[in-house]
Amino acid sequence: MNWASWSDFFAMGGYAFYVWGSYGVTIGLLVTEVILLVIRKRTILEHLGRVRGAARRGMQ
């Protein structure tokens, strides 16, 4: 095991800013990309649902 304690782990031997700055931005951007894609698909489907609803009402 490399770390004596959790605070030792978070300190990263004095390089906390660089290490966590790298890992934080990476994880943050990957998660953001997935969220944006899920929102994008939901928006398309909501739009399609509205169009279908409007078309059905128009026919009646």
Add this chain to the structure above:
Amino acid sequence: MMAVGFFLYPADSMFISSGKTPASEGWPSGKASWFKFSSPPAFFPLAGVLVPWFGTAAVLLCGAGLYLGFFVAPTDQQQGEAYRIIFIHVPAAWMSMFLYMVMAFWAGVGLVLNTRLSGMMASAVAPTGALFTFLALWTGSLWGKPTWGTWWVWDARLTSELILLFLYFGFMALQAAIEDARRADKAGAVLALTGAINVPIIYFSVQWWNTLHQGASVSLKSAPTMAATMFAGMIVMALGFWMYSIAAALLRVRCIILERELDSQWVGDYVKALR
């Protein structure tokens, strides 16, 4: 496989298993052919079923990679803990180049065979490729400051990687600027294929020029010049990024397919099946 797919995307599994997929666009029917998945309405549900599998693989592999990188791999004698950035820096840099080749490949296929889905695949890969290119530069900068003493230097490796980011941006901006999707695909393909010359330049830059960036620590020809556990962490992380990229590209290609085929009958059927 269908079980998990059904759990997450019931409408997609139904589309595939019921055989209701309007797959035949002139492709020979009868025998199951992989070519049928080159049509957007047939590929759409298949992508939906595949996403949770690649997504799960990505989470598991990245988790294992983080564990290896932080808890198994030892502290580097020269760089201390700052070296742990390489567990995401190197895989991100590999993905940035690999995804560009994938994008250029699909763009080229679309240009030659004039298949609709190929252009959509190229467009779907581009933003994820740009993301990994940015991450390679970002993590490299954060590694360079404590190790080299500088955030940035205009050496061949760093400069050609920055050009790769601009190539991705150029591809996306060009496609966004052209109204007609098929014409956007063609113009983008020419740009993507021309820019592909930059990928070998990035890769071999550390050999061809005298760069501050170090040479490759991992090559196909010789044993890696690092501890086995460090090497393992990097490889597992790279596999995780690879699976993530596939999942993200499939999610995006589903959006692109829906956006481009909004008015078609099969999209109407799909929306109906969701209710």
